[in-house]
Amino acid sequence: MSRWWGLLLLTLLGGMLDAAQARTLETAYGEVEIEGQPQRVVTLYEGALDTALSAGVTPLGAIATRGGDGVAAYLGTAADGIAIVGTARETNMEAVVALRPDLILASPRLPREQYALLSRLAPTVVPATSGFEAEAWKAEARLFARALDREATVNAALDAIDARARELAARQPPRRPRALLARWMPHGPMVMSTRLFATGLMAAAGFAVTDGGLVTEGRPHSDPLSLENLALIDSDWLFLATLNAEGEAAMAAARQTPAFARLDVVQRDRVMPVDGQLWSSASGPIAASRVLDDIAAALAP
Incomplete structure (x- = not known):
């Protein structure tokens, strides 16, 4: 009997831990719930790929950079081995499906029809930001970081960027x-x-x-x-x-x-x-x- 109660207690504690790790994100297409740290991430937006890599997460798939056939060169070897699953204009849905993602990070310009398809594969996070706001990228980075369960790492990077910008401004x-x-x-x-x-x-x-x-x-x-x-x-x-x-x-x-x-x-x-x-x-x-x-x-x- 004591063993049974021990197993029950472990099960309950495990459920409580999962609940604690679950988080609800407000996105352009409503609330999205994510649990734990996703392991099979696909990014359909250059800003999402950048944020994931800065958080220490290497996505399985990403889109090609504008004007190129691979990811942006500035990312260097950090992006080695990432499969290309389309461009900013067109997603290769078959390639995304083949990667079996457990999280998809997308562009704020993702059409609703594509969202409907992608969200059937995995939780799909679409920022509710405008592409024509100078600070929009920071809100996007924080949203993606929360989806990845890597908020502390990304927030530290953003703080360092703000500090460096202030230092450069002081030289002017x-x-x-x-x-x-x-x-x-x-x-x-x-x-x-x-x-x-x-x-x-x-x-x-x-x-x-x-x-x-x-x-x-x-x-x-x-x-x-x-x-x-x-x-x-x-x-x-x-x-x-x-x-x-x-x-x-x-x-x-x-x-x-x-x-x-x-x-x-x-x-x-x-x-x-x-x-x-x-x-x-x-x-x-x-x-x-x-x-x-x-x-x-x-x-x-």
Whole structure:
């Protein structure tokens, strides 16, 4: 009889532990309940992959970065062995099913129809954030961390990023220098919104970030500018991103033109080439740290 009571007690304690580990997350498509630490994670959003890796979790599957056929290069060897299960535009559902996930971390732009399919496979977490809010990535990271049961690790990373941004801002002159982020495409540069991940970090690091009045509300970037209109991107600092070889070739050609050479920011050597995958497509704690690395290099004496 005593053995029976012992087994019953262990069962009850186990149930109580599971209940304690269970958590309910508020997501874009309602409440999602998750128990324990998921072991078979699939990420369908670059910010989710970044957050998972920063939390010490290596997903089984992820989507390819924009402009590439694998995950973003800035993640390095931390992302080795992760299967590609689609792109930001299209998920390979068969590939996701084959991985037998116990948690899916998705983009805030995931359509409801896809959510309905994915949530049948595993708890699917979709942030209820806007892609055009500079601080949205932090809310997403905290939500993903809670889903992964790794809140302490991710919160510590976010605190470190905030502290480093403040340190960089302290290096800036009293009048905050104007800065602009542009992504160079084959047809010319597109000015990026001031309400994005990277431009938000630029502002946190002490720049007065501008889009030159060229970005329409609710859009991530302007239309491509012609070489005749390059003066519109002149500023104290210009961060120039490219996504692929075609963009790099177009920017290299533009650099040889008189219109580019006449820019005040060029003459003062304040043009900083940056990785387009990192600066205009990524988000998350690891990406934030890399962006701040680039800013620190720009501000170095």
